[in-house]
Amino acid sequence: MLLPRVLSAIVMAFFFISAVFFLPQSAFLISMAAVVVLAAWEWARLSGVKAQLQRVLFSAGVAVAILALYVIGMTKTILLVAPIVWLVGFLWVVNFPRPMGWQSSSIRLIFGVYILISTWAALAVLKSSPDFVVWILLLMGLIWGADSGAYFSGKAFGKRKLAPNVSPGKSWEGVIGGVVFTQIGMLLFSIVSGFSVKQALTMALIALLTVFVSVLGDLSESMFKRHESMKDSSNLIPGHGGVMDRVDSLTSAAPIFVLLLSMSEWL
Numbered sequence: 001m002l003l004p005r006v007l008s009a010i011v012m013a014f015f016f017i018s019a020v021f022f023l024p025q026s027a028f029l030i031s032m033a034a035v036v037v038l039a040a041w042e043w044a045r046l047s048g049v050k051a052q053l054q055r056v057l058f059s060a061g062v063a064v065a066i067l068a069l070y071v072i073g074m075t076k077t078i079l080l081v082a083p084i085v086w087l088v089g090f091l092w093v094v095n096f097p098r099p100m101g102w103q104s105s106s107i108r109l110i111f112g113v114y115i116l117i118s119t120w121a122a123l124a125v126l127k128s129s130p131d132f133v134v135w136i137l138l139l140m141g142l143i144w145g146a147d148s149g150a151y152f153s154g155k156a157f158g159k160r161k162l163a164p165n166v167s168p169g170k171s172w173e174g175v176i177g178g179v180v181f182t183q184i185g186m187l188l189f190s191i192v193s194g195f196s197v198k199q200a201l202t203m204a205l206i207a208l209l210t211v212f213v214s215v216l217g218d219l220s221e222s223m224f225k226r227h228e229s230m231k232d233s234s235n236l237i238p239g240h241g242g243v244m245d246r247v248d249s250l251t252s253a254a255p256i257f258v259l260l261l262s263m264s265e266w267l
């Protein structure tokens with residue numbers, strides 16, 4: 001399993017680097033929409049939809065929603081709802097497995113539609129910025145940094161379970177390690193960028209909230225997979241599971257990150 005995992009990682013890295021550095025805006029938006037549509041096919045299964053035709057129709061519906069969002073120019077406006085949606089997701093996670101409406105397949109599908117199209121919208125807003133490369137690398141750095149920091153801190157110090165009913169392997173010590181790691185990275189970014197103290201503190205807050213929400217995105221998918229008795233969202237990526245397994249943190253972090261940047265007038 002190691003060789004397919006390594007080869008898949010190389011292909012994904014090549015795709016990401018090519019999309020960020022070389023694709024023009026239209027091609028970037030289309031490629032990101034394709035990723036989201038694949039994730040939608042998996043999300044339908046996480047929502048309890050087993051029939052292939054219904055999963056394909058759900059994916060097509062997400063594609064139409066993205067197109068409509070682009071045509072009417074509401075990519076930034078839709079991000080305003082993200083804090084409310086992820087507050088609901090937070091309540092679901094902390095109360096799992098208590099029934100709070102999420103067990104309904106329809107509710108999960110609606111939740112999925114929003115998080116998927118808002119992820120695409122966030123990336124579209126970033127792409128329109130002249131500092132796109134900086135912001136997208138910073139976003140991915142926060143997600144990967146939080147994940148890496150949490151892994152090593154959890155391995156070394158993890159004792160108190162973060163959400164034992166949802167994901168027994170995650171610990172509070174891991175989360176703290178991820179926060180510390182990303183805060184150090186953000187401090188270095190602020191120094192290199194020549195930010196004022198106020199700007200640096202603002203970026204530190206944005207990083208903190210983005211990291212917390214990225215953890216929530218991961219936990220939310222884990223909750224739905226546990227409910228459906230699934231190990232991975234699919235087998236689309238050899239050695240890595242499905243698309244949702246790779247972008248679960250992005251679906252929560254990207255909308256919040258871009259919304260906070262917009263509120264801080266960086267976008």
